[in-house]
Amino acid sequence: MSAASPATTSRVTVPDFVKAKSQGRKLAVVTAYDFLWAGLMDAAGVDAVLVGDSLGMVVQGKETTLPVTLDEMIYHGELVARATKRALVIVDLPFMTYQVSPRQALKSAGRVFKETGAGAVKLEGGVNQSRAIEALAAADLPVMAHVGMRPQSVRRIGRMSAIQRNEDQLVADARAAEAAGAFSIVLELIPRGIAKRISAEVKIPTIGIGAGPECDGQVLVTPDMLGLTEGFSPRFLKRYANLAETVRTAVGQYVQEVRSGEFPTAANSHE
Numbered sequence: 001m002s003a004a005s006p007a008t009t010s011r012v013t014v015p016d017f018v019k020a021k022s023q024g025r026k027l028a029v030v031t032a033y034d035f036l037w038a039g040l041m042d043a044a045g046v047d048a049v050l051v052g053d054s055l056g057m058v059v060q061g062k063e064t065t066l067p068v069t070l071d072e073m074i075y076h077g078e079l080v081a082r083a084t085k086r087a088l089v090i091v092d093l094p095f096m097t098y099q100v101s102p103r104q105a106l107k108s109a110g111r112v113f114k115e116t117g118a119g120a121v122k123l124e125g126g127v128n129q130s131r132a133i134e135a136l137a138a139a140d141l142p143v144m145a146h147v148g149m150r151p152q153s154v155r156r157i158g159r160m161s162a163i164q165r166n167e168d169q170l171v172a173d174a175r176a177a178e179a180a181g182a183f184s185i186v187l188e189l190i191p192r193g194i195a196k197r198i199s200a201e202v203k204i205p206t207i208g209i210g211a212g213p214e215c216d217g218q219v220l221v222t223p224d225m226l227g228l229t230e231g232f233s234p235r236f237l238k239r240y241a242n243l244a245e246t247v248r249t250a251v252g253q254y255v256q257e258v259r260s261g262e263f264p265t266a267a268n269s270h271e
């Protein structure tokens with residue numbers, strides 16, 4: 001069944017996700033961190049739900065993704081996988097749960113698959129993580145790579161918003177990820193022309209965030225696209241709703257009606 005047909009109720013598998021590229025179907029990916037939102041995203045027809053380590057920022061209120069633990073990713077991954085009936089569920093491996101060695105990557109990913117019900121994991125890296133990607137692929141654990149701006153490298157780069165422009169490095173990273181056995185690659189914050197070249201040169205689907213329209217799919221952080229993170233306005237973001245404003249208005253009205261006695265009415269009460 002096709003990855004891009006929300007009408008179907010059958011599960012999007014990793015092979016379905018990969019096949020979308022050769023079939024010319026763009027892939028729509030969003031993040032989710034809990035049961036409620038994962039269910040809403042799944043019902044809206046996304047191809048994949050990513051349990052991103054952006055959890056650290058959007059859910060936990062931290063400055064970076066570095067403090068997020070594997071136990072936390074597994075806790076949230078299980079909530080999301082249980083709510084998601086149709087989309088592919090991908091769980092980010094957090095900082096320092098795979099960089100030590102391929103053996104550590106296997107142990108961390110193994111826990112994700114055993115304990116969450118996810119269909120794939122993601123890690124940040126290309127050339128530098130090719131041995132980890134190879135180890136996971138050899139164990140039949142589907143792995144997505146992530147090249148360009150890598151938030152887990154913020155201490156070297158200095159900030160999380162730096163557009164990555166080294167074309168030779170980016171192309172080498174994408175090629176290495178494919179050669180090592182990644183089933184897909186996230187391209188984050190890179191020039192559109194480089195993303196176009198990479199998407200043409202690799203057979204696996206590229207999923208862009210701030211990488212332009214020539215990628216094989218797109219990913220956005222759900223609270224960003226729904227207008228819940230109002231201070232965050234990078235160029236790549238499009239807001240499809242203004243939920244923060246909706247929440248302020250609705251809850252403000254509730255507060256006022258409780259104080260005035262307008263809520264609850266007889267209709268809201270039991271005799």
Ligand SMILES: Nc1nc(=O)c2c([nH]1)NC[C@@H]1CN(c3ccc(C(=O)N[C@@H](CCC(=O)O)C(=O)O)cc3)CN21
Nearest residue numbers: 054057058151160161162163221224229232234235236
């Ligand atoms: N809420 C949220 N949304 C995200 O997309 C996201 C996270 N958190 N946390 C992890 C990473 C970090 N990301 C970021 C963070 C900042 C920019 C940013 O400020 N970009 C600006 C400046 C680019 C520049 O000129 O250097 C932009 O306009 O794109 C982009 C991506 C993407 N990821």
Ligand SMILES: CC(C)C(=O)C(=O)O
Nearest residue numbers: 031052053054186219
């Ligand atoms: C922005 C996406 C690609 C991500 O890695 C995350 O949400 O953590």
Ligand SMILES: [Mg+2]
Nearest residue numbers: 052053054092
């Ligand atoms: Mg991430």
